[in-house]
Amino acid sequence: MMELLGENPFKVNAYYTAARTVELLKEDLGELAGEDQLRHIKGIGSSLAKQIGEILHTGTSQFYQELRAKIPYGLFALTRISGLGPKKISLLHKQLGISDVDRLEEACRKNKLLELPGFGAKTQENILKGIAGLRKYTGQHLFVNVWGLAENLEKELKKHPHVRDALLAGSLRRRKEVVKDIDILVSSDNPEEVAEYFAGLPQVETVVGSGPTKTSVVLHQGIQADLRIVEQGEFPYALHHFTGSQEHNIAMRHRAKKMGLKMNEYGLFDAQGKKIMCQSEKEIFRTLGLDNIPPELRENMGEIEAAEQGKLPCLVELKDIKGVFHIHTVYSDGTASIREMVEETRRRGWNYLGISDHSQSAFYANGLKVEQINKQLAEIDRLNEENPDFTIFKGIEADIRKDGSLDYPDEILAQFDFVIASIHSGFKMTEEEATERLIKAMQNPYTTMLGHPTGRILLGREGYPVSMKAMIEAARDCHVIIELNASPYRLDLDWRWCRYAKELGVKIALNPDAHHLAEFDHMEAGIGAARKGWLEAFDVFNTRPREQVKDYLRLRKGPK
Structure with a gap:
């Protein structure tokens, strides 16, 4: 809000710094409510200490309420438009009186943005595209x-x-x-x-x-x-109906009709209209000759046929996970040390961890230069010696260049236990270019996993136009594991393609892409997506015990 109002950038940065400090505090903030105690925390001055204390005691702050009153509600929606930051929004509001998406679109159509410093024809065109994208996701x-x-x-x-x-x-x-x-x-x-x-x-x-x-x-x-x-007697039938999906419900009603029954949200009825009493959804499915279909599978994508034939998958659960990969530390753009990441992993009951900081091309994320790699690998060796019952795997998230090559030479890649190959730039590609780029990256003998394979950001950015079928088939041929990035903002590989990967025997790594300790919680969302994709524990690479993972990575490493 301060940025939108054009406040002093140093003051704005002080709030960002304080927010990060509070987020990463190990102590209970409620126990540090005194201003004197708060002021001793690095990054929190006297003014911020006073406001934090006020928020702790009252749930809000006068300063926050004053800021909120100055900003038209519609300005917040503008921050969701790609390429439009707080500074530009502030300028649009002050110079053109723009306070919502509709007025911004009208100003673009009339070329009014071209009158402002820093706004060219291309910027205006991109804003119109951003508005179209925003409207596409409205209400989602x-x-x-x-x-x-x-x-x-x-x-x-x-x-x-x-x-x-x-x-x-x-x-x-x-x-x-x-x-x-x-x-x-x-x-x-x-x-x-x-x-x-x-x-x-x-x-x-x-x-x-x-x-x-x-x-x-x-x-x-x-x-x-x-x-x-x-009513209580209607509850199981209503739960099934209102869980959906609509397509699943239509298929279930059609099945009931073929059996001479009628099915709706109020009950299951025989040919004479008498209600068939079921105490649970499981009993409803059994009455219709089906195994119990988990809610995640109810999309009319073959689950009814599988339930009839006794071929429903035994879906993966969080308790099946033995360790995680795709972890970023303070070496690149993470906020925790390797030791802290290890401690958090152990606290969650897992016994291995794959560190994979950003590679050198990701300068925006403090990607690792060769000297930093050597330092990190040495630290991992020391920590592995300290934790003989736990394994830290040495990895890197290597950028896939536009030509499909990775951004380290083979002699550097050979030092890692595993390599996650990911695209982080150059998203404007044709389907043919994107598919060829990913396949070439997987053909690199040091590529172990393909990271967030479509690059999508849910409700923010469409994935690049890759041929998913060709990409998954190439992963099979190259013996590359495909990541299901568990970040709830990605969930990429899309669950709709997990089943095809499963059919081809391509293993899926369920990775949190954690930059903070709290982001290990991403695994919950990832498990939900994996279950929707019909994945069982066997299909997920990191359900394997530590020694099996060690053996696999050792045998998989390098040219064969």
Whole structure:
């Protein structure tokens, strides 16, 4: 907000520094609430210490509220347009009075931006493209930004004395990477009271509609939440129906019809209209001659046929993971040391860790020069000696150049236990160019894994136009593991292609792409995507025990 208002950049940077400091604190901030204690933390001055104390005690700060009152709400939406930073937005607001996306688009159409310093025809064209992209994603939200809010609503509803059962449904329950809203189903003997309670929760900003069977609200974060209330006997049928997907439900109703039954959100009925009593979704599936289909698979992509034939996969779980790769440390753009990353990994019950800082081409991320590589490898050797029951694998995330080559010579790559090859620049390619670039990188004998293979950023950037079929087939031929990057902003490889990789025997590495200790939590989102992709523990490389991983990397390394 300070940047949008054109505040002194030194003051702005002080807030960024303080935010990073607070994020990385090992102590409980609540125990450091005194201003004197806070001022002794590097990066926090007296003014910031006072504000932090105020936020801790009141939940907000007067300075924050004053800033918020000065900024038109629409300016925040402009920050989501690619290539439009706070400084440019501030200039647009001051010079042209632009305060929302519609006015910005109108100004671009009338070439008004060309009158401003730093805005050329190309910039204006890119802003129009950014607006189109923003509108494309309007009303959509990342799973990671919604899940916590939905869980809190579910917990609040379970507290109510007239709620028997309460569960999340819809695309959240199916673990879709992008969702439109929150669906919650409850059973109750007093629906009016429960609906009123839900509408009055502190998380709710606006009530869109309220009734005894459905109440819709908009949360303060701008996300719609729909509560559906049914009788206890209807709960299993309604849970299946409102979990979806629509395509899965249509296929299930069609199956029921062929069996002489009728199926809807209220129940399962025989030819005479008598309700078939089922106490759970599992019983509903059994009545229809099917194994229980996990929510993640309910997309009508072969799950009903597999359930009929007893061929549903035993889906991977977080407890199957034995270690993780794709970790960035303070050597490049991470915030934790190797030792801290090891300690966090061990705390989570894993017994190996693959360090893979950025390579030299990634200058924007402090990519490693040769002397830094030598220093890091020596440190890993020392830490491995200290931890004989744990293994730190030496790796690098090597940039794939435009011609498909990696940005270190073979003699450098040979020093690592594994190499993740990734594209971080030069995204403007044809499908043929992108596919050829990735395949050539996988043909490098030192490439162990292909990192975030399409380069997509969910709700932010489309992936480059690669032939996924050709890329996965090349991974099979080159014995390269494909990463499912578990960052909830990527989830790349897309789950829709995981099944094809599985069929070809291509192993998937479920990697957190962690730059902070807290980002090991990315594995939760990654597991959801892997399950949607029909992956079992055997299909995921890092479900293997440490000694097996050691053997594989040793045998896989280098020319064969």
